[in-house]
Amino acid sequence: xxxxxxxxxxxxxxxxxxxxxxxxxxxxxxxxxxxxxxxxxxxxxxxxxxxxxxxxxxxxxxxxxxxxxxxxxxxxxxxxxxxxxxxxxxxxxxxxxxxxxxxxxxxxxxxxxxxxxxxxxxxxxxxxxxxxxxxxxxxxxxxxxxxxxxxxxxxxxxxxxxxxxxxxxxxxxxxxxxxxxxxxxxxxxxxxxxxxxxxxxxxxxxxxxxxxxxxxxxxxxxxxxxxxxxxxxxxxxxxxxxxxxxxxxxxxxxxxxxxxxxxxxxxxxxxxxxxxxxxxxxxxxxxxxxxxxxxxxxxxxxxxxxxxxxxxxxxxxxxxxxxxxxxxxxxxxxxxxxxxxxxxxxxxxxxxxxxxxxxxxxxxxxxxxxxxxxxxxxxxxxxxxxxxxxxxxxxxxxxxxxxxxxxxxxxxxxxxxxxxxxxxxxxxxxxxxxxxxxxxxxxxxxxxxxxxxxxxxxxxxxxxxxxxxxxxxxxxxxxxxxxxxxxxxxxxxxxxxxxxxxxxx
Numbered sequence: 001x002x003x004x005x006x007x008x009x010x011x012x013x014x015x016x017x018x019x020x021x022x023x024x025x026x027x028x029x030x031x032x033x034x035x036x037x038x039x040x041x042x043x044x045x046x047x048x049x050x051x052x053x054x055x056x057x058x059x060x061x062x063x064x065x066x067x068x069x070x071x072x073x074x075x076x077x078x079x080x081x082x083x084x085x086x087x088x089x090x091x092x093x094x095x096x097x098x099x100x101x102x103x104x105x106x107x108x109x110x111x112x113x114x115x116x117x118x119x120x121x122x123x124x125x126x127x128x129x130x131x132x133x134x135x136x137x138x139x140x141x142x143x144x145x146x147x148x149x150x151x152x153x154x155x156x157x158x159x160x161x162x163x164x165x166x167x168x169x170x171x172x173x174x175x176x177x178x179x180x181x182x183x184x185x186x187x188x189x190x191x192x193x194x195x196x197x198x199x200x201x202x203x204x205x206x207x208x209x210x211x212x213x214x215x216x217x218x219x220x221x222x223x224x225x226x227x228x229x230x231x232x233x234x235x236x237x238x239x240x241x242x243x244x245x246x247x248x249x250x251x252x253x254x255x256x257x258x259x260x261x262x263x264x265x266x267x268x269x270x271x272x273x274x275x276x277x278x279x280x281x282x283x284x285x286x287x288x289x290x291x292x293x294x295x296x297x298x299x300x301x302x303x304x305x306x307x308x309x310x311x312x313x314x315x316x317x318x319x320x321x322x323x324x325x326x327x328x329x330x331x332x333x334x335x336x337x338x339x340x341x342x343x344x345x346x347x348x349x350x351x352x353x354x355x356x357x358x359x360x361x362x363x364x365x366x367x368x369x370x371x372x373x374x375x376x377x378x379x380x381x382x383x384x385x386x387x388x389x390x391x392x393x394x395x396x397x398x399x400x401x402x403x404x405x406x407x408x409x410x411x412x413x414x415x416x417x418x419x420x421x422x423x424x425x426x427x428x429x430x431x432x433x434x435x436x437x438x439x440x441x442x443x444x445x446x447x448x449x450x451x452x453x454x455x456x457x458x459x460x461x462x463x464x465x466x467x468x469x470x471x472x473x474x475x476x477x478x479x480x481x482x483x484x485x486x487x488x489x490x491x492x493x494x495x496x497x498x499x500x501x502x503x504x505x
Contacts, residue, residue: 002484009480011056014473018052023467046077046469059473073477074470082474085459090478092347093455096444099371100378105433107379108386113422114182115387116394122190123181127387134384143377143450147344151373155340158332163209172202216329219322221262228255228315235310240303241414250296250307254289258315261285269323273360278320285312285319324368327361343370345452374451378444382436389432394425426497434490435483 023046027039042048047055062072073082115124176198183193208214219227232251233242240247261284268277286309293308294301332341336351343349349366356362397403398421406416445457456475463472 002488005484006477006480010060010473010477011053013476013480014056014059014469015052017464017469017472018055021467021469023048059470063477073474076471077466077468082470085471086456086474086478089454089456089459092453093444093448093457095347095367096371096374096378096448096453096455100375101382101436103375103379104382104386108383109390109429111383112387112390113394113417113425116391116398117417119395121181126177126181128391131384131387134380135388137381139377139381139446140450142380143373143447146373146377147450150376151342151344154342158214158339158341161209161212161214163205168202168205168209171205172198175201215332217325219318219325221259224262224315224318224322225255225259227318228258228311231255231314232311235307235314237414238418239307239310241412246296246304247307250289250293250304251311253292254308254311255315257288257292258285258312258319261288262319265319266323269361271359271361277360281319282313282316285316288312324361324365327359327365331356331362331365341369342372344373346370347453374444374447374453377447377450386429386432389429390425393428394421397421397425400424423497427494430493430497431487431490434486434493 023042024039027035030038032038047058050058059074062070062074065072071083073086076082076085111127115121115127118124176194176196179197180190180194183189185193229252232255236242236244236247236251242248265281265284268281270277289308289312290305291308293304293306296304328341331337332339334352334356336349336353336356347367347370349370352363352366356366398417403416403420406420407413411420444455445461447453448455448457449461456478459471460475462468463475
């Protein structure tokens, strides 16, 4: 059925595009003396004298020939193989889409489920308003605002990165309200958390301003340790609860172990490092976390292994980020960047020297700063949708009979929500998550256009503008194949998320 769907969709798309486009229209106002020859040549090259349904099967023959090793999507109008164009565009889109989609999924589902747990609370009202606001904003407008405020004005700010007291107060209060909303509780607890979080943010911002941290950023051993402990607290709360003594020992023990490894791991992060070095760092820290989890207890060992694994995984990320940060001054002051490190266009800086490109951390930093704006743009829009979907899904699950039964049995609220509620709430979200990946891999046309990324979206747009039927079908067939595959994968994931759904003989 998947093959039939792809065949039918591609047949319709090919014919619709062929009948609606007119490549010969460019000769309508041409004054060239050899106009007739050029028209005849285009008719011959593009087979415009052959009916589109027949041309489709001629194109399909190259696709089917892949079964015996002669896969061919044809040539573009620029006499370039379509497969070569796709091979250049796919990694660009994947780099953009994977980052933004993962961020949107993690943040959106987390916030959506917290709002469902605290239905009709202050936090729920605020996040509902924000999610509806973001959901209604056009992506091109968001992208332009990001270019203005997070690129142009931020680059101007870096000339003298001093934060004014009024900005510190406003930012600290916003941060305090967000944290207090997450924590919740009665009015006294709310304002206590608000005051503490706002004071903490004000101290950090004052320190950042006084030391001009934005010019020479780093986390250092203290920043890495703090973020590792925060990651451990989140993982422990989700998996075993902070009231579990062995869970605390595993999580916080792993976080401290990663902090202790901070300096020894620097040996793997030299200028000529590679992705293999980064992978080795994660292997070392995760192995330490698993060892700690294994020896904590022989009872429910899988619980502590999961705590050790996820704590080590999250705690290692600040170590890698810190290494990238230490290259920021050299990158910003280079001739290729000129003191304006946040770009508004492109996917890389072509003016970097060979030495800088050969430095893994500088080239990685260049890729990261080019990812910042388009990633935030896509994340904000997708985040709003995930908040609404996950909130509605969990609210529906929490009203089920088995949730009331679990509470009546005396299970803790954390166990009821995490082990019974969230897992079942993920079932309707599975289809949305998987199909979003497939859809975005087809290209974020508007975002790629605003930020001048040469990915699948721009490839598709170029194909439409130039009446390039082979290029159009190359992008389309890839998107159609990914879509039907995503639906198949979501069906398989149903059995993973819900053990009641299994295929039986």
